[in-house]
Amino acid sequence: xxxxxxxxxxTLTERSVVDSVLGLPPSEGxxxxxxxxxxxxxxxxxxxxxxxxxxxxxxxxxxxxxxAMDYICRRLSVPPAEAHGVASFYHMFTLKSTPPTVVHVCxxxxxxxxxxxxxxxxxxxxxxxxGWKRSPCLGQCExxxxxxxxxxxxxxxxxxxxxxxxQSLLAARAADLPASAxxxxxxxxxxxxxxxxxxxxxxxxxxxxxxxxxxxQASGGYSALTKGILQGPExxxxxxxxxxxMGRGGAAxxxxxxxxxxxxxPARPHYVVCNADESEPGTFKxxxxxxxxxxxxxxxxTIAGLATGSEQGYLYIRGEYPQATERLKxxxxxxxxxxxxxxxxxxxxxxxxxELRSGAGxxxxxxxxxxxxxxxxxxxxxxxxxxxxxxVGLFGKPxxxxxxxxxxxIPQILALGGEAxxxxxxxxxxxxxxxxxxxHVTRPGVYEVDFGITLGQLIQQAGGVAGGKAIRAxxxxxxxxxxxxxxxxxxxxxFEGTRAAGASLGSGVVLVFDESVDLADILLRIAAFFRxxxxxxxxxxxxxxxxxxxxxHRLRSGKPMRSYADELELLKEIGQVMRDASIxxxxxxxxxxxxxxxxxxxxxxxxxxxx
Amino acid sequence: xxxxxxxFRPPPRPSHPPIAPTPVETPRVxxxxxxxxxxxxxxxxxxxxxxxxxxxxxxxxxxxxxxxxNVCRVCVVEVKGSRTLVPACSRRVEPGMExxxxxxxxxxxxxxxxxxxxxxxxxxxxxxxxxxxSRYGANAGRYGPAKEAALAGERDAREPGHHHPPGSxxxxxxxxxxKIDNNLYVRDYSKCILCxxxxxxxxxxxxxxxxxxxxxxxxxxxxxxxxNIPLPDSACVYCGNCIGVCPTGALMFKSEYDLRQRGEWDxxxxxxxxxxxxxxxxxxxxxxHVQDNQIVKVTSPLDVxxxxxxxxIKGRFGYGFVQGGDPDKE
Numbered sequence: 001x002x003x004x005x006x007x008x009x010x011t012l013t014e015r016s017v018v019d020s021v022l023g024l025p026p027s028e029g030x031x032x033x034x035x036x037x038x039x040x041x042x043x044x045x046x047x048x049x050x051x052x053x054x055x056x057x058x059x060x061x062x063x064x065x066x067x068a069m070d071y072i073c074r075r076l077s078v079p080p081a082e083a084h085g086v087a088s089f090y091h092m093f094t095l096k097s098t099p100p101t102v103v104h105v106c107x108x109x110x111x112x113x114x115x116x117x118x119x120x121x122x123x124x125x126x127x128x129x130x131g132w133k134r135s136p137c138l139g140q141c142e143x144x145x146x147x148x149x150x151x152x153x154x155x156x157x158x159x160x161x162x163x164x165x166x167q168s169l170l171a172a173r174a175a176d177l178p179a180s181a182x183x184x185x186x187x188x189x190x191x192x193x194x195x196x197x198x199x200x201x202x203x204x205x206x207x208x209x210x211x212x213x214x215x216x217q218a219s220g221g222y223s224a225l226t227k228g229i230l231q232g233p234e235x236x237x238x239x240x241x242x243x244x245x246m247g248r249g250g251a252a253x254x255x256x257x258x259x260x261x262x263x264x265x266p267a268r269p270h271y272v273v274c275n276a277d278e279s280e281p282g283t284f285k286x287x288x289x290x291x292x293x294x295x296x297x298x299x300x301x302t303i304a305g306l307a308t309g310s311e312q313g314y315l316y317i318r319g320e321y322p323q324a325t326e327r328l329k330x331x332x333x334x335x336x337x338x339x340x341x342x343x344x345x346x347x348x349x350x351x352x353x354x355e356l357r358s359g360a361g362x363x364x365x366x367x368x369x370x371x372x373x374x375x376x377x378x379x380x381x382x383x384x385x386x387x388x389x390x391x392v393g394l395f396g397k398p399x400x401x402x403x404x405x406x407x408x409x410i411p412q413i414l415a416l417g418g419e420a421x422x423x424x425x426x427x428x429x430x431x432x433x434x435x436x437x438x439x440h441v442t443r444p445g446v447y448e449v450d451f452g453i454t455l456g457q458l459i460q461q462a463g464g465v466a467g468g469k470a471i472r473a474x475x476x477x478x479x480x481x482x483x484x485x486x487x488x489x490x491x492x493x494x495f496e497g498t499r500a501a502g503a504s505l506g507s508g509v510v511l512v513f514d515e516s517v518d519l520a521d522i523l524l525r526i527a528a529f530f531r532x533x534x535x536x537x538x539x540x541x542x543x544x545x546x547x548x549x550x551x552x553h554r555l556r557s558g559k560p561m562r563s564y565a566d567e568l569e570l571l572k573e574i575g576q577v578m579r580d581a582s583i584x585x586x587x588x589x590x591x592x593x594x595x596x597x598x599x600x601x602x603x604x605x606x607x608x609x610x611x
Numbered sequence: 612x613x614x615x616x617x618x619f620r621p622p623p624r625p626s627h628p629p630i631a632p633t634p635v636e637t638p639r640v641x642x643x644x645x646x647x648x649x650x651x652x653x654x655x656x657x658x659x660x661x662x663x664x665x666x667x668x669x670x671x672x673x674x675x676x677x678x679x680x681n682v683c684r685v686c687v688v689e690v691k692g693s694r695t696l697v698p699a700c701s702r703r704v705e706p707g708m709e710x711x712x713x714x715x716x717x718x719x720x721x722x723x724x725x726x727x728x729x730x731x732x733x734x735x736x737x738x739x740x741x742x743x744x745s746r747y748g749a750n751a752g753r754y755g756p757a758k759e760a761a762l763a764g765e766r767d768a769r770e771p772g773h774h775h776p777p778g779s780x781x782x783x784x785x786x787x788x789x790k791i792d793n794n795l796y797v798r799d800y801s802k803c804i805l806c807x808x809x810x811x812x813x814x815x816x817x818x819x820x821x822x823x824x825x826x827x828x829x830x831x832x833x834x835x836x837x838x839n840i841p842l843p844d845s846a847c848v849y850c851g852n853c854i855g856v857c858p859t860g861a862l863m864f865k866s867e868y869d870l871r872q873r874g875e876w877d878x879x880x881x882x883x884x885x886x887x888x889x890x891x892x893x894x895x896x897x898x899x900h901v902q903d904n905q906i907v908k909v910t911s912p913l914d915v916x917x918x919x920x921x922x923x924i925k926g927r928f929g930y931g932f933v934q935g936g937d938p939d940k941e
Contacts, residue, residue: 536832
């Protein structure tokens, strides 16, 4: 490839930052020699280091200077136009000079009803336009309102502040706050059931030191992997099949079938990917698992590697989760040191390792094929399916991709036995399930319940609506899910139960709104979210999300262009084409919440529409 | 090294003419399209199958010479058993597929896609898109009057994940000033439907130059050089293959653009003459588009084996000498 560069040369610092990720160039010259042997595979693997290199530069300088960008392109043989296309896709990368410290304030649904707008106004007063940014859901909904303070420099840091107020944010911005030294206390607040003996998935969270492999093993950790290695891959897959485990990321695909398809795929190598890009507004269960029980995620992934004949795994975690990233980094090192990762695990012939990859701010990268593209150093644009990941996945190879919660279920299944596991929950939805309860409830947090509990029971478990107010609506399944009204609290929370009610569990979001909420404002925020997060690849989603937001804005401001009924008809048509013709789930679900609200909740009453 | 060493000796002439390879029989797949049974090779796409029986399926981002990207979604069809509609251009046929190409769902999606494009992009030089729009009854006007155009460079500076909330009742568009930074072609991204064809032609599907890529995200996604630098500073080699594949006139010969600006562009007065490029020995077919005895643009037919529609800067732009112009003055 004959690359063309125009920018300034990289400074020494810029070079050393890039080299710290990519290793020293193989020759003295800037960029070093081009490696010609085995060019195809080499360049594929090289290209996948694009995002890690961007992260290193962004963390050091607070933006990606053109010299550093060119140097990265030279080192990785990536055309500058493509690299620019990739960097400009992710909202945590900045391409113009920016102050080193930026406060990202979540103004998404859960934080919005807890005063994030006031926070934004205060920051605007204190800091001006630079120095802070709005952010989509930061996954701290149980402690809303939330913010993330990102500081670039020689010792870069990122700190989640929740619940945040302007004083705590300005203090966090001014001082380099060390991350909380206590590893167990702080997370207990996120698990209101803490102390209960009936927990499976959350049993270690807040109780077992997440930074200690010994503590994990002492609490039964890694016994499932030992068992799996003894039993062999076929038996592991048989157990997972028998467990009737279905994916917890939102699509609810049977995990055993996925694993079996990859195990049987003739192409090699196989890959395991853990989808930890939890970005669905209102979702924080995976964060709590990764912060509170990181070894369980790694053990689940390792078992997936064993079952599917993979030697390499990738854990793709969203860039907004600094603490979970740290915990996982530490856990990976500890597991590697104890030979629980790497060659010949536990003395068997099975070798497996995991590479941690950080996202950079793009909801769409939670879509599995977009996530592959992101790992590969490309724009996070979803691929067309078929072919499915089990046949053509990461680097074009058979890939099993599972959500964090799904993988944490795996050690449970091997410990209990698949058949026994399948008896937990309902006939159509086996197992324990985590729900992210937030909004106007007394005790927001992650709740572990068996499938089949009703929505109302779960809300009661969370202490009901705070202040004794009435429920106006519940957002079930996240922004891509749907609204249900107070008359539907008897919906059983199971895949089949919600489907029968025309809703979906999605990623397990239960966001409760009391009667004081301005539902129209919430709908506009959801519409804006999808417009911001659309990757822009296909027309129905790229333009449809804009037209949907514009239409809601017209209704909200009481200036419809035509009769109210005609506007609603147009809204339906916009929803229909996005659902029918978009490439991926983002576009297909972008009108779910809006349409469901209009169907039952009358969020923008007609009386307000008189000109 | 002597000339009679083994590897310099030509191979012996075959004693008989080589036999033509037997054509490989591709297995055929039985499918039904709009109730009609069709047998097509198993390598065919739904689009191939539709075309084989004369069903005119609209396409915008599809081109025979490029890898299908299935992003415009105007070719979607309904396949029985599929939750969503599927893109005909990239989806392979499968045995027993039951396809509807004109169901109400298909018609609605095509109409809406064309309305979305018509309401956000200037389609005035995209006759195909305009024809589809009237075929499916697209009414781009129902999203409100167009918002005022962005200033030069404004769209290129937009950050992913942020947008100004709609403050008026106007429909957002991609309108912006034309980018004129060289004498060979202009880039009018007000007319860009983001079909990815130019990026593909600049990249691995034809030229392998990689001067442009898609940048930004969502509605602000755009075709861009690195950091939006002008073309002369970029890797562009002016092969013009991006112009050749552009379906909307967003990429346009400067000669055509100037004539259009002066109101003198008139396709009815133009002739098209195929000839062979005189520059090198490859022998590319050139189609000279001539108006008033002046070459106004040069293309190459897609179905010519030598070019597949692609040319280089000389064939595409180096025609000044034909008209007797002094190259030093140009």
